[in-house]
């Protein structure tokens with residue numbers, strides 16, 4: 144999907160339009176499931192091209208692992224990792240919309256300069272006060288994600304009274320904050336942050352009650368791919384082997400109103416997305 148097609152999609156996301164598949168491209172040495180695989184810009188760009196051929200509408204390029212227990216990566220290091228990949232993809236003219244997974248405005252700005260379209264901020268603009276004003280100035284799109292705590296400590300003892308209600312309320316407030324900073328409302332996407340300060344049961348409940356998040360009126364992005372709670376439920380310890388568990392979560396999220404699924408296994412999950420859509424619309 145080209146950036147202008149994505150812009151048009153923002154005006155009619157699901158349930159009117161089709162759901163999108165976002166491919167994960169971690170240019171990091173230490174990501175939990177694909178760390179170290181794409182350690183040069185050429186290799187990473189080739190993987191992105193492969194994901195587009197497999198059906199990715201969007202590619203999310205990240206230069207910082209945020210797995211439980213991880214530490215922040217300096218902005219210069221993130222820039223050196225993500226900018227060459229974004230620049231290479233733009234030079235090759237890949238028909239894809241590019242997102243950058245960062246909480247730092249310096250990284251976001253360098254990525255936008257290189258041709259990124261979306262800023263994916265797992266702190267929803269809370270880490271760096273310059274991030275939302277930058278998104279507003281550049282008329283970019285932004286993904287605002289919920290997280291309890293920080294990656295270093297978030298899985299220590301996450302607690303909620305009503306996880307879906309609390310996540311929904313947080314996302315509503317952060318969307319309002321983004322708009323107050325000048326971000327156009329139609330360019331705001333929301334994400335419950337599966338696995339970010341949540342137990343297995345919290346994650347399962349969020350998937351079950353996804354309709355409550357879709358009711359916020361903005362496209363909901365969901366990232367369950369290969370995550371630990373799938374291993375807990377299925378007993379599959381190797382993240383790369385969690386394909387079927389991931390497929391179940393993707394189908395469930397989409398059936399319950401999610402608009403974008405963020406996945407590593409783009410080919411299989413594109414099939415899942417197409418199948419769910421066919422069931423929903425009654426058109427094969």
Ligand code: HH2
Nearest residue numbers: 169174175207208209210288334337366
């Ligand atoms: N999950 C991860 C990273 N970024 N962004 C959004 N919006 N939603 C998510 O669920 C999400 C995210 C973690 O997964 P991954 O990138 O595969 O691993 P790591 O953080 O170890 O690089």
